[in-house]
Structures are given as structure tokens and as C-alpha cells.
Amino acid sequence: MFSEDLLFTHRGLSGPAVLQISSFWREGQPVRVNLAPGVDLPALLLRAKATSKKLIANELASLVPSRLADAWASQDPALQRPISEATDKALLALAQRLADWELVPTGSEGYKKAEVTVGGVDTRDLSSQTMESKQPGLYFIGEVVDVTGWLGGYNFQWAWASGFACAQALAQKISG
Numbered sequence: 001m002f003s004e005d006l007l008f009t010h011r012g013l014s015g016p017a018v019l020q021i022s023s024f025w026r027e028g029q030p031v032r033v034n035l036a037p038g039v040d041l042p043a044l045l046l047r048a049k050a051t052s053k054k055l056i057a058n059e060l061a062s063l064v065p066s067r068l069a070d071a072w073a074s075q076d077p078a079l080q081r082p083i084s085e086a087t088d089k090a091l092l093a094l095a096q097r098l099a100d101w102e103l104v105p106t107g108s109e110g111y112k113k114a115e116v117t118v119g120g121v122d123t124r125d126l127s128s129q130t131m132e133s134k135q136p137g138l139y140f141i142g143e144v145v146d147v148t149g150w151l152g153g154y155n156f157q158w159a160w161a162s163g164f165a166c167a168q169a170l171a172q173k174i175s176g
């Protein structure tokens with residue numbers, strides 16, 4: 001589970017949360033999104049029912065982008081009314097769906113937009129001290145190795161650290 005920002009673009013979902021999960025997602029698998037993390041949705045919607053005259057879609061717009069709120073409400077006649085007229089059952093079902101929105105992505109943007117490759121030379125075939133492979137004199141470092149970090153600089157760190165280890169080993173070999 002990742003607690004990160006989510007971006008709605010004209011092509012689909014993006015942003016840090018999606019970049020993170022894309023390293024784990026496999027085609028055909030569902031992704032589950034909590035659109036209002038940390039919010040007590042049932043309490044919020046039932047309170048709004050008691051105090052607000054707004055349409056449900058307009059209330060939702062305080063939680064999610066207004067066009068998403070409109071699209072969401074338009075799918076269900078029970079949600080196309082002032083929130084004061086909604087049944088508790090409909091609001092609780094809505095709260096549940098917002099907190100656990102399951103969708104199956106049609107695909108990713110592929111290598112064109114990828115930040116990491118997720119794959120590469122198996123670390124079991126490399127020395128963790130020197131990055132030398134079982135083929136003496138052949139070294140692998142960085143992105144070409146099957147090491148993938150979360151967002152946050154871990155891939156840079158891996159590239160630099162493995163490069164440093166390899167360079168140290170080569171320097172020792174040359175001087176020794």
C-alpha cells in the first residue's frame with residue numbers, strides 16, 4: 001500500500017502513487033484506491049445529509065476533483081439528488097466505494113515513460129562486494145541489474161553505490 005498523491009490526467013491516472021504501484025502491477029490485475037484516506041467518510045456524508053442542501057456530486061467535489069464527482073454521481077440515479085434526500089444506505093455504499101475504489105488499468109505508458117526497468121541481471125549472479133559477474137572481468141551496475149527501488153532517490157542511490165563498489169574493486173585490481 002502506498003500513501004501518495006494521485007493525479008488525474010487526460011490519459012488516465014498518474015502521479016507518485018501510480019508510479020509506485022506500477023512497479024508491482026501486472027496486466028489484468030485490479031488496483032484499489034482510497035480516494036479519501038484519513039477521512040471518516042460515513043460520518044462526513046451523514047453529517048452533510050443533516051446539514052447541507054447541496055447535490056451529492058457537489059458535496060463529493062470537496063473530496064475528489066469535481067469532474068470525477070460528477071462522473072461518479074452520474075452512474076447511479078440514487079446519487080443524482082440533494083444529499084439531504086439520499087438514503088443512509090446509498091451514502092454508506094458511496095463511502096465504501098470511495099474508500100475502496102477498485103479498477104483494472106487498461107495498461108501502462110510502457111518504457112516510453114518508465115522511470116525504472118524492473119528487471120535485469122540477476123543479483124545472484126553478481127558479487128555483492130564488487131559487482132563482478134561469474135564471468136571474470138565482467139561487471140554490472142545500476143539500472144541494468146535487477147534492483148528496483150521505490151520513488152525517492154533509491155534508484156540513484158543504487159546506481160551510485162553499485163558504481164562506487166565496482167570502481168573500488170577495479171582500482172584495487174589495477175593497483176594490486
Ligand SMILES: Cc1cc2nc3c(=O)[nH]c(=O)nc-3n(C[C@H](O)[C@H](O)[C@H](O)COP(=O)(O)OP(=O)(O)OC[C@H]3O[C@@H](n4cnc5c(N)ncnc54)[C@H](O)[C@@H]3O)c2cc1C
Nearest residue numbers: 114115116141142143144149151152153154155156157159
Ligand atoms: C524520467 C525519469 C525520472 C527518474 N527519476 C528518478 C528519481 O527521482 N529518483 C531515482 O532514484 N531514480 C530516478 N530515475 C531512475 C534513475 O534515473 C536510474 O535508475 C539511474 O539513472 C540508473 O543509472 P545508470 O547509471 O545505471 O544508467 P543510466 O543513467 O541510464 O546511464 C546509462 C548511460 O549509458 C549510456 N549508454 C547507453 N548505451 C551506450 C553505449 N552503447 N555506449 C556508450 N554509452 C551508452 C546512456 O546514454 C547513459 O548515459 C528516473 C528515471 C527516469 C527515466
